[in-house]
Amino acid sequence: MGRYIGKSMKRFEDPRFLQGKGSYVANLQLPNIAHLAILRSPYGHANIRSINTKNAEALDGVIAVFTGQDLIDGGVGALPCGWTPPGIKVPVRYPLTVDRVRHVGDGVAAVVAEDPYIAADALELIEVDYEPLPAVVDARETTYDGYPLVHDDIPNNVSYTWALGDKEAAENALRDADHVIELELINQRLIPNAMEPRAAAAQWNHATGEMTVWTTSQNPHPIRLLLSAFTLHIPENKLRVISPDVGGGFGSKIFHYPEEVITPWVARAINRPVKWVATRSESYLTDSQGRDHVTVAKLAVKADGTFTGVYVSTWSNQGAYLSTFAPLIPTALYITLLSGLYKIPAIYGEMWGTLTNTVPVDAYRGAGRPEASYVLERLVDLAAQELGMDPIEIRRKNFIPANEFPYQTPVAFLYDSGDYQKLFDKAVEVADYAKMRKNQETARQEGRLVGIGVSGCIEASGPAPSAVAGSLGSAVGFWESAKIRVHPTGKVAVFTGSHSHGQGHETTFAQVAADELGLDIEDVEIVHGDTASVPFGMGTYGSRSAAVGGSALVKAAEKIRAKSIKIAAHQLEAAEEDIVYDRANGKIHVKGSPDKAMAFGQIAFASYTAHNLPVGMEPGLEENAFYDPANFTFPNSAHISQVEVDRETGQVTIQRYISIDDVGSVINPLIVDGQIVGGIAQGVGQALFEHGVYDENGQLLSGSMLDYALPRADLLPMIETARVETPSPHNPLGVKGAGEMGTIAATVTIANAVMDALAPLGITHIDMPLTPEKIWQAIQFAEKGG
C-alpha cells in the first residue's frame, strides 16, 4: 500500500550524529552558565556526623556549596516511586542524603562553580566526618535476621513482596511430576553504560518564574510531572523539560534522578544557568543498574517431556533506594513471563524486593523479561538433558499451538499472536541444525568442547492498557500521544510523545506518517523531546514506541485524512463518501474521476486561507490523538548459537549466532536488524563477562571500563537474522516491540550453548558471567573430581 513502510531506509538522523553535529545536553551553551558537581559517598554505608563546606566555599571561583539539608530547607521533596504494589514500604530518598549514606556514590553535597575544574577541586575541600556502618549487598542474605538495616524502618530489608499464579496447582504439579528439574541461579548485577553519560542543565527566568530544564531523559513529560508534583514544586505550566539528542539509555534514562532536581534548584538559588554532566565514574556509581536476582526454580515434567508446572522464588536486589519504576521490573515484567512459549497449566512465582547498600536497580534493556527467559530456558534445557531429548524437540512438544491465539497464560498475560513451530522451522532451516549437531558430534570425538545453544523466548512489549497498569500499582498510564501539524504548504510536522535516544524515530515515524498521508518522506519532520511543543506523552521504554506511539500517529493521520476529505468534498462539490484519499500519492479525488482532484498541499492551503470551507468547519489542519493500547504485544524468538570452549583456558568463542524473531509487521527492516543485533551483543555481554561486583562493604569493584567488560564487535560472529511475521492483531500497524528481543534471548542462548559444550564433562550449570576462569575451574573439577 505505502511507499515507505516495510522498506529498509538509512536513518535520517545518522549524518548528524556521525558528523558530531548532534545537540546534547553536555554541549548546550548558555550565557553565564555555572557548573555543578556532586560530592559522593566513598562508603557503602555510613552515618554522616558532620559536613564542613567552609574551605570549598572559600576557593576562588566557587559560587556556592549546598548540602542535603539546604535542599530540604529550600523546599525540595523526596524522589517518588512510580510503581507501588500493595503493602510496599518505600524508603525516603532526597536528592542529596542528609544524615546517612547508603551506597557508594550516594550524593552528599553539591558545589556550583565558574568552571567544572574548579567545581572538581572544590569537592576535594569538603570535609565529611563519616561513621562507617556494616553493609549488606546480597539480594537474599539482606533479608536474614541480624543483617544490617539499610533503612531502620524497613524490617529485614524487604521493601515489598509479590506473587502471581496458583501456588497449590504448581505444588501439585511438582508432586505429581515424573521429573522435577530444580535449579538455583544468580542473574548477576549489570551496569547499563549508555554511550552518553547523564547530564542536566537548567535556566531560571527570575522575571517570569519559568524554569527550563534540559535532561538526558527517555521521557521528558513524566519528568516534568515528577519535578512539578514531587521534587521541585514548580507549577507544571511554568516548567519546560527538554530532552534533546540523547546518546542511548537502555532504560537507565527513564528514571527521575537526583541531579535533575538539584540542577534547577541551584539555578534558581543562584539565579544563573547551571549545568551538570556526569563523569563516566559517576555513571557507574549513580545510573540505575540492572538484573541482580537470586532465584530458586522448579519445572515439573512428564516422562514424555510435557511441562506441567513451574514454581519460582526470586529475591530481587533493588539497591539502597527504590528507583522510579524499580518494583515493576521483577513483578509484572518478570513473573508474568514465566509461561514462555509454552502451554504450562500451573505456574506460580513469588518474589521479595530487597534493599541493600548498592546502587539502585531498575529497568535495563529487557527489564525482567531476560531474567524470566533465563530461568525458564535454562530449566527447559536441563529437562531435555535429563530426558535425553533434543532441546528443540522438547520445546516443540510444549509450544502453544498457532491456532490457540489469543492465548491466556496462567500468569495474567493474554498473548496476542504467534506461530512458534513456524519460527523454529525457520531457525532449524537457517541454521541447518541437523548438520550443526553432526559437526558437533565430530568435534566431540576429537575432544573439542563445541556446544549448541537453543532458546525460545517471549517478550511482553508496549506495557498496556493503562487501567490494568493502574490496578497493578502503576502511578502512570501507558498510552501515547501524537500530533500532526500540516503547514499551509502541505509540509508536515509530527509531534510524538515518545522519545528517540537511538531507536531511529526520525526515520520510522516519518515512514509511517508519509504512508498514512501519501506524502514524500522528505516533507515530514518528526519532533520529540520538548514539553513546550509536544503534547503530553509517556516516552520510550519497554519497546513501546512503534506499537503505542506509532498507533497514536496512525490515529492522528486518520483525523487529518477525514478533515481533508471533508474539504475536498466541499470544494469539488461531491458527496464525502464519493471522495477517495489516495495514500499512494496524497491525491484526494472524486471516485471514478481521478482528474477531479486536489493535491494534499491544496487542501492544506485551503484549510488555512479558510476562504471556502464547509459551513462550521474550523480553519487549519492540525490534529491530536492519544492511543491507549488494548494489550501488550508479544514478540517471540528462536535463537541458536554455536560456541567452542577452549579446554585449556576456559575461553569461549562464539562461532555462529542465528536469530529468528517475530516482532510482528516491520516498518524498517534495517532498523529492526540493528536493534536485534545490538540487543544480542548486550545479551552476550551478560552471558560472558559483564558483572557489577560489590565487596562486602558495598565498594563497587567494577566501577570503570577497565574492569567492567562490555561486548566488542570482534567478540561476535556475523549474526544471521531472519524473521517470521505474525502481525499483532490489536494495533493498526500490526507491529510488536523490537528493541529488547535480542537481549532477552541472547543471554540464555549463549549460556545454554556453553553448558551444552560442557555437557560431556557432566557440568550442568555455572552462574554467569561465564568467564574463562569459572569455566576452567568447572572443567578442572569435573576432570579431577569426576
Next chain:
Amino acid sequence: MYPPNFEYYRASTLNEAVALLSQHNGAKVIAGGHSLIPLMKLRLTDPGVVVDIGRLNELKGIGNSGGTIKIGGLTTHAMIANSEQVPAGLAEAAGMVGDPQVRNRGTVGGNVSHADPASDLPTILLALGATFHMVGPNGQRAVSADDFFMGLFQTALQEDEILTRIEVPVEGPGISSAYAKLPHPASRYAILGAGASLIVQDGKCTRARVAVGGVTPSATRLPSVEAALVGTALDADTIVSASESAANDLGPADLQGDIFASADYRRAIAPVFVRRAIEAAAARTQ
C-alpha cells in the same frame, strides 16, 4: 573527569625536553597520553607540570642499522604492528594492544616507561632482550631489558630522563619470536601474556628467552622454561614439558589478579600461553 591544574610545556628539541624535566621536579613526560591522561583525569596522579615531547619527530620511526632494529620512543603501536622490520613477536604484541584508537595514539616509549604489569610490550621486549636507550641531564645511557623492568610501574628510567629508542635484534632464518595472550575483555590488557624469542642453529635451539606478563608485578623471564628448551630440537613434546615448568618460575608470592581472573588462574594457564608462544616462534624459525 577534570584533572587538577597543571602547567604544560611543549618541547621543540630533545635537549629542551631534558632541561624542562630538570627544572621542574616531579614533571611528567607526555607523548601519546594514553597512560598519563587517564590517571590525571581520575586524580590518581597530580604531576603539576607536563612536558610534551609528542612533536620531537626524531624520536619517531623504525630503522635498521648494523643488524639492529632501532625503534624511536614516539613510534606508535600501530606503526610497530604494521612493520615488517621488527621482530615477529613484537609486531604481534603491538597489534594486540588496546584497540585501534589506542594503537594509533599510544607510543612504545610511553608504554614501557609506564610499565603497567599487564602491558603487552614489556613482556615481548624482555623476551627479545631489547636494549633501552635514554637521555637525561648527565647524557645518554643504555639499559638491557633484564635491568629495565624493575617492578610494579617501576623501570630503570629516572624521573629526569626520557626514553629515546629501543633496540631489538633483526630476525631472519633461525631467529624468530612470538607473543600469545589471553586479553582482559574490558581493558584488553593481558590476563596472561607470553613472549618467546628463539635462535635455532643446525636444528638445535641455541638460545631461548621466554617471558610472561599479566600475572607478575612486572614482565618476568622464565629461566626453567628457557633451560628446558636450549639444546633441544624444539619438538612438540619438549615444548609441552618445558612450558609446564612455567609454574615453577612463578612462585605464588606477588602474583597479580583481579575480579575477572584470579592470580591462581593466571598462574595455572601460564603454561598454555607460554607453550603457544614457543610453538609459534619455533615454527617461524623454520
